[in-house]
Amino acid sequence: MRVVLVCAMLSLLSLAHACPKECSCNSNTKVVDCRGRGLYDIPRRLHPDTQELYLQDNRIRGLGSMAFREIPLVRILDLSNNSITAVSPTALLGLRNLQRLSLAYNNLREIDKRLLGPIRSLSHLDLSHNSLWGLPGAMGENLRNLSHLGLAHNRLTRLDRSLLEALTHLDSLTLRDNPWRCDCQLIGLKLWLETYLFKGGVMDEVLCSQPEEMRDRDLQKIPYQLFHACMTTSYHYLFANIHHLESERLLRGHTHGNHAHPSSHALHVPMAMGEGFGGGGGGGGSMPECETKQKQRPVNLRHAIATVIITGVVCGIVCLMMLAAAVYGCAYAAIMAKYQRELKKNEELAAAQGADHATADDKEPLENAIA
Template sequence: MHSLSPAFHLPVLGCWLSLCAAESFFACPSSCKCNSGNLEVDCSGLGLSSIPSGIPTNTRTFLFLNNKLSILPGAVFSNLSALQRLDLSNNFLDQLPQNIFSDLGNLTELQLRNNSIRALDKDLLQHTALLRQLDLSINGLAQIPSGIFDDLPALRSLSLRSNRLQSLDRVTFEPLTSLQQLQVGDNPWECDCNLRDFKHWMEWFSYRGGKIDQLACTLPKELKGKDMRMVPMEMFNYCSQLDDENSSTVLDNTGPPCTKGSPTPSKSKSGPETEVEPSVGCPQKQRYRPVSVRRAIGTVIIAGVVCGIVCIMMVVAAAYGCIYASLMAKYHRELKKRQPLMGDTEGEHEEQKQISSVA
């Protein structure tokens, strides 16, 4: 039996080495599931409290759902520059380091749903310009920092549902020129002057074809349960007055800043200690509240009724004037036909009597 020639062994050895290199290049972390075809690493539902080491550098999808992750080290994703999809939903994250996503320049989808995140740094997404989908729903966010979306021109879908948001600033959302879908429901929205400008942005966003779910008001009680987009703009007329008063207050306040307490100057070291008394120069600002919806609608109805009555009265007066003018013209025509010859004083007296009786 003839042995195989060395020329045959070389291609087989090359294929075997390349296969081993490919397998080692996409080595799967222990207890995780990996798919070398689409370069996906799935470590979901394993009860893990930290990101496992040994994730291949060419991974495009990393799934880490339903675990016990509470802390993310700052450089945990530093070697995953090819990552496109990252899902950390259903964990216990309460904060995110400022530069946690700084090395993920190819990231297009970021899922942070159902965590305990209470605050976001404005530079958190500074290096993720290709991001298209962002889910921050079911967290503890009380505000969205201005400037956090400035570097996301490709973002199409954003979810802020089920947080603790009470107001939003339209300046924060104006850089999202590609946004198509926004979810803001299930938040304790306070529909006051702080939300007025965002209402304008929502109307513009809907006008250009964007989809947004219901933004139901929680406060004030007159608007509870109503969609902010359906609230008449007349409800916020008081905001202009509030802005004018605030601006005049800033111009008039040339003295020291107002404080809750002002200590009285000390008399001497041997004297009694000074006590802090409340300052009388800090009057409590009255809180403006929007007018009632019923009152606004009632004002419109009353104004319409008054205008209608005035119009009817003008029409009746015009008709009466026309009728009176036609009767007088007819009377003068008949009077000319019956007018006696010139010099008949008796006819003239009779004409004057008839005119006076008609008047």
């Protein structure tokens, strides 16, 4: 009787996890193929041992919370070429083994920073051919093992440098066909790209769409001289914010009686040179050469002051070296002039003495002849 009951339970369990009728399944390779079946939703009754799930070329419009809870072992998930416009922040919750994820050729406008939080093994992420305006910088903390990132054919005008700096294992990157705005805020991306390519990274291109004078120019080939106005403005902006935040700190300390630990009053100064150099915002300042900036990463005031002091010391040393070189050059010129004068004088003296000897020799034969 117990044997019959166990068999019945196993039979029910196998039926519960049978291959969905819309898909084809391979129990040996643990692959479920649901491509081009006109699906509007994720199929149900997927086997929990599924490791590869292919859902491209369907009509799926969104991914709800824990949409793949039935297949926690899946490694490859392809959702490309659907009509996905919204993805729940917890849609991928439980997929701790996911290595490759494709959401290409959809209609995504944004990605929540929590979406990839539980996944630490992701190595391939394709978000190309969407309508993404940007990616949250905090998302980079969840992508430290990523080796490929596809962002081509979106609506990106800039990209947070903090996101890219977190991708320490990135080998290939696609950024083409985005309306990049090559202004002050893109200097950070330019600096990161140079380091990335120097280390052997592979990427396509970043062609500027704005401003008009930089249209169709590759960001990697634009000289830094064209960003000189942004850099000059950034330094003025930086010191203006230092003064503003120092006054704010003193006022806050007076209001609260200075009871907090000194470290709690540490000032943070927003820099103003793109993602790598920070953005605008904060203390009410603005940059005449650039548009309103996104929220930037703060920089400690003491670090900023130390940087200024070190820069001043270096400049002072350079000036002293230039002064020493000028003094040495002048002294050398004076010594050489004096040497030339003395040499000329000695030559004239020798010539005069030679003339005297010649006159004496002429007179001696004459005297001998008279005698």
